[in-house]
Amino acid sequence: MALSDFIADLDSLATDAESAFAKATASDALEAARVEFLGAKGGRLKAIQKGMGQVEKGDKPAAGQKLNAVKKAIEEAFELAKSRLAETASAAGGTDDPFDPTLPGHPLRLGRLHPITQTIERMKEIMGRLGFTAVEGPEIEDDWHNFEALNIPLSHPARDPLDNFYLTSSPAAEAASPLLLRSQTSTVQIRVMEQVLANAVAGEAAPSVRIVSLGRVYRPDTADATHYPMFHQIEGLLIDRGVTMADLKSVLRMFCQSYYHTDDRGAGVAEVPADDVQIRFRPSFFPFTEPSVEVDINWQGGWMEIGGAGMVDPNVLRAVGYDPEEVTGFAFGMGVERIAMRQHNITDIRDLYTNDARFLAQF
Ligand code: DAH
Numbered sequence: 001m002a003l004s005d006f007i008a009d010l011d012s013l014a015t016d017a018e019s020a021f022a023k024a025t026a027s028d029a030l031e032a033a034r035v036e037f038l039g040a041k042g043g044r045l046k047a048i049q050k051g052m053g054q055v056e057k058g059d060k061p062a063a064g065q066k067l068n069a070v071k072k073a074i075e076e077a078f079e080l081a082k083s084r085l086a087e088t089a090s091a092a093g094g095t096d097d098p099f100d101p102t103l104p105g106h107p108l109r110l111g112r113l114h115p116i117t118q119t120i121e122r123m124k125e126i127m128g129r130l131g132f133t134a135v136e137g138p139e140i141e142d143d144w145h146n147f148e149a150l151n152i153p154l155s156h157p158a159r160d161p162l163d164n165f166y167l168t169s170s171p172a173a174e175a176a177s178p179l180l181l182r183s184q185t186s187t188v189q190i191r192v193m194e195q196v197l198a199n200a201v202a203g204e205a206a207p208s209v210r211i212v213s214l215g216r217v218y219r220p221d222t223a224d225a226t227h228y229p230m231f232h233q234i235e236g237l238l239i240d241r242g243v244t245m246a247d248l249k250s251v252l253r254m255f256c257q258s259y260y261h262t263d264d265r266g267a268g269v270a271e272v273p274a275d276d277v278q279i280r281f282r283p284s285f286f287p288f289t290e291p292s293v294e295v296d297i298n299w300q301g302g303w304m305e306i307g308g309a310g311m312v313d314p315n316v317l318r319a320v321g322y323d324p325e326e327v328t329g330f331a332f333g334m335g336v337e338r339i340a341m342r343q344h345n346i347t348d349i350r351d352l353y354t355n356d357a358r359f360l361a362q363f
Contacts, residue, residue, distance in 0.1 A: 001054035006063050009048050010070040013037070016044075017074045021081035030085060034078050038071075045071060115363040116232055116352060119340040120214045123234050126258040127212040130251060132236060135211045137188035139218070140167065143178050145187040149319040150288040158183070158287075165218050165229075181218035185235035186288060188213035189312075189331055192237065193320040206327050209239040214336065225348045232336035239312065239322065239329035245291070248309055248330035253279050256297050256306070259339075284308060288316050289331055304342060307334030 017037040024030035037044050048067070055063045113121070124134045137145075152158055165181040188211070196207040213235045221227040238247065261274035280303065281293035289310025296303040309332035314324035337349055344363055346352065351359050 001051060001056075003055060003059040003063055006048070006051060006055050006059075007066050009051070010066055013044055013048060014070045014073050014077075018077045021077045024081055024085070027082075027085055030078070030081055037074055038078065045074065112361070112363070114352075114360060115340050115344060115346075116336060118363065119336055119343070120232065120234075122259065123214060123255075123336070124212065126255055127234075127236065129258070130254060132210050132212045132238075135188060135192055135213050136215060137182075137185070137191050137213055139182055139216055140179055141182040141187050143180075145190045146180060146182055146184070149190040149316065150186055151313050151315040151319070152287045156287065163219060165220055183219050184217055184333065185213050185215055185233040186331070186333060188215075188235055189237045189288070189316070190320060193239065193317075193322065197321045205241075206322055208241075208327070209237055209329070212236045223350055225350070228337070228349045228353060230353075231349070234307075234334050234336055236332045237312070237329060238331075239317075239327050241327055243311075243328045243330055245311055245330065248311070248332065249279070249281065251330075252295055252309065252332060253277075260297065279306075281309075284310075286310055288313050290314070295332065295334070299342065306339060307332055309333070 017033070020033040020037065021030065024033055035043065040046065052060065052063055052067065128134065146152075147156070147159055157163070164183050167179040167181070192209055192211050192213075196209055200207045215232060216230055217233050218230050221229055223229065236251070238251070256279050257274040257277040260277045276298075278298045280296045280298075282296065284292045284294045286292040286308055289308075290313045292308065292310035294305055295307050295309050296305050298304075309330065312329040312331050317324045317327065317329070337352065340346070340352075341349065
């Protein structure tokens with residue numbers, strides 16, 4: 001094969017390749033042209049290269065040089081076309097890949113609030129609408145706030161060391177002022193009343209109180225499906241002139257109706273109209289209320305106990321410095337886990353605290 005023919009073939013190949021690259025308006029067309037000219041197997045440049053064997057021996061160096069120069073030129077033309085396409089694509093605001101907006105996106109796994117936190121937030125919100133401010137109290141408490149001021153005498157079984165997490169093992173220290181992990185949120189009643197009375201102006205009418213407190217309480221129970229050594233309570237307290245048990249019942253009924261019926265945002269629990277949610281009181285006893293009641297709510301055809309309540313015992317009012325002749329009040333306490341578990345059909349309280357994301361992601 002004459003060198004001139006070999007060179008002519010290469011030159012016309014270069015012209016063809018450059019015009020094919022220049023014509024390509026999409027990346028798949030450009031890629032097809034690249035394969036046609038530069039493809040390692042069956043590419044047209046490769047085919048011409050194979051013809052080198054027929055070139056006269058003395059012409060081979062010149063043929064090789066020309067081959068390399070043309071190869072380089074074609075590769076450069078390809079790169080040029082490629083960047084031209086990329087520029088047009090980004091000017092058009094995207095790639096030229098066919099984009100199908102109907103395909104599902106990449107799933108984004110969002111975090112979420114723990115079901116107990118969700119329950120607490122919802123309870124706070126509802127009680128907030130009824131005018132109750134959410135307050136917090138310490139989880140390490142003293143004897144006065146956990147028992148004494150709540151009218152729980154020294155002899156009361158609720159003080160049993162086996163039923164409480166006392167924080168000191170020294171009998172002397174315990175006798176003086178034992179500290180413990182609070183066993184109930186009723187402690188916050190005392191703290192709030194003490195505080196508002198400390199801030200009250202002497203000679204003026206006694207201050208009113210309208211609070212809820214939601215938080216952790218601790219009891220040394222062996223963990224099983226319905227017990228856990230730590231759980232949450234919602235505590236409510238209202239103190240004012242002329243408060244009666246009718247107020248207590250109304251507030252609890254409104255709370256339950258708001259909590260349990262499904263609202264416009266679908267935030268409710270049961271598919272029932274608010275008017276169908278009823279509560280009932282059963283006589284009971286708590287040292288810090290008189291009279292005391294257990295509160296039930298109608299639930300799936302039966303009655304479900306949701307907590308305790310009552311009129312604040314005059315002894316409690318006196319302990320913090322209120323005059324029981326001047327003000328009265330009501331208090332209530334409910335277990336948050338129990339309500340959340342019934343709501344979500346959770347059958348084992350321990351599932352709430354094992355931090356299994358597969359379980360928690362359901363709520
Ligand atoms: N503190 C009680 C408990 O832990 C619950 C309770 C009952 C709270 C009656 C109250 C109440 O405020 O009035 O079992």
